[in-house]
Amino acid sequence: MSQTIPTSLSVVPTRALVDETFKVVVENLPPASPVTLHALLYSEDKDYWEAYGHYVSDHRGTVSVAEDLSLGGTYTGKEAMGLLWSMRPEPGSRTGLRLRKREVTSPMLVHISVYSGHITEGFRKQSPLASVLTERWYMAPGVQRIEIKEKGVQGTFFIPPGPGPFPGLLDMWGGGGGLLEYRSALLASHGYASLALQYFSPGELQSADLQIQYFEVTFNIIKDHPQVIPDSIGIFGLSLGTVVAIYLVAVSTKITPRCCVCISGHHLYPLGTALNLNLKLEKKRLETEHYDENNYQISRDVRLPIPTDLSEKVDVRKIKCHMLLVNGDDDQNVPAVEAAEDITQMMRSGGNLQLLTTLTYPNTGHLIEPPYSPHFRATNFIIPTTKEKVISLWGGQPKPHSDAQEDSWRKILAYLHHHLYSSTTPKAKM
Known part of the structure; x- marks a missing residue:
């Protein structure tokens, strides 16, 4: 048988x-x-x-x-x-x-x-x-997770395994608020001491009195950590995190990163406006935001057209560190591609264009995550200024968006390694 x-x-x-x-x-x-x-x-x-x-x-x-x-x-x-x-x-x-x-x-x-x-x-x-x-x-064996609550700063520090010291990263997420740790945990798994920063709580944009000193103190916490190489620190931002990052490296004399990775952001208003959203911008939001056939909210037009008045945008001509812009050409949340084009023109006129690298991906939306993360074309979102619950349209199509996440992550890690990493520094392995 x-x-x-x-x-x-x-x-x-x-x-x-x-x-x-x-x-x-x-x-x-x-x-x-x-x-x-x-x-x-x-x-x-x-x-x-x-x-x-x-x-x-x-x-x-x-x-x-x-x-x-x-x-x-x-x-x-x-x-x-x-x-x-x-x-x-x-x-x-x-x-x-x-x-x-x-x-x-x-x-x-x-x-x-x-x-x-x-x-x-x-x-x-x-x-x-x-x-x-x-x-x-997201977190390799041996990575240390340390909660940070000092000098008014709230966040989580992830330290790679091994003797160190390691290059450092300040990791900032977007306008949804809260503390998100998974990207920092993954970056620590690749050998970077990464601090995931909470810089406001959901729904507190209007009342939050956040000053540039908060980020300068945070940067110094990273810089002073015994497991961090003090002159080898970068900034990693997505969405509002990118807006903050661009502002900091253009304006602050106390924040001196080697490089910045900026995903799906722009340079279109000063930090205070970005975090508190003044009445003028709120009025424009109400006038220009619209909805698609599925009743998903489209926000990108709030910031279009790109202003020509320098007082309405960060002067990126002052940036002195290397900067990588990663964008999707179907971003329905912010005009990231148009902003990148303006940033390019401004930095060319300022003589610092050699510091800029730009990656733009077709049919890719706003939420460019680490590889193999599912694509989210539209998700629930609470508008911090009004607490209005909407379904926000982020954009992108599953296959090209996934390809962009895989390709950009590989290039981001190579970029960070090139600008921050010492050949003698140990790297975490799974």
């Missing part, structure tokens, strides 16, 4: 950093057998996220996600990491969701399963042929 060999599923590695690839292989299938590869994640917000691809086994009864074509599903074609970057909320979930890791000391747990046939729904109600649990980490 012949014995049926059970279908096997392997995911290598099963434990990795979120920006590392894995290899998913199914074996012991009948030849030319249709199967569905499925990824399932239960978020910290208690929502199910999933991705899936349809495959047909080869003459050996094997499917390799990295080498074979997905014929349908949440992604198509040869996509080694499609089971992660194409994740979306399970049908019937709440609207406007965004997947973000809050507790970085634990991994994202992703169940990879293979099902018989090409199926599109009801995965959790069916029994898979095989399943593997994978761990996706």
Whole structure:
């Protein structure tokens, strides 16, 4: 009597950093057998996220996600990491969701399963042929997480493993407020002492009396840390974090980074205006913001056209550090590409254009995250000035946006290494 060999599923590695690839292989299938590869994640917000691809086994009864074509599903074609970057909320979930890791000391747990046939729904109600649990980490083993509450500064410092000292980074997120740690944890996993800074709380933009000294004190906390190389510090910003970063490096004489990485931002008004949003800008917002056919809010036009009056924008001609701008040409939240063009012209006229590098990605939106993060074209958002709840349109399309995240992250790490890193400094490994 012949014995049926059970279908096997392997995911290598099963434990990795979120920006590392894995290899998913199914074996012991009948030849030319249709199967569905499925990824399932239960978020910290208690929502199910999933991705899936349809495959047909080869003459050996094997499917390799990295080498074979997905014929349908949440992604198509040869996509080694499609089971992660194409994740979306399970049908019937709440609207406007965004997947973000809050507790970085634990991994994202992703169940990879293979099902018989090409199926599109009801995965959790069916029994898979095989399943593997994978761990996706932002924080590598040995990375130290240190809460910072000193001199009025609130944030979290992530220190790489090893004797150090390491290059330092000031990491600032955008206008949603709060403290987000996952990018800093990942940067520390790549050998950078990164401080994730909380510089206002949600809904406090109008009342927050934030001065440039707050950021100067923060920069000095990083600089004075014994595990940081004091003359090898950079700034990393996204959205409002980029607005703040550009302002700081153009205006402050006490903040002297080697380089800045600026994602999806602009230079169009001084820091005080950016953080407190004066009445003039608020009036323009109400006049120019509009909604698409899905009732998603489009905000980019608030800051268009780019002003010609120098008093309405940061004088980037004064910037003395290297700066990398990373933008998507379908950003529906801010006019990042138009701002980058103006920054280029201003820095050319100021004689410091050699400090500027710009990356612009097609069909890419505002939220350019680390690799293999799902694409969010529109998500729930609370406008800090009014506390109005909207679904904000960020822009981008899943496949090109995912490609942009992967390519830009690789180039960002290379850029940071070039400007900050010593060849003798140890790097964290998973």
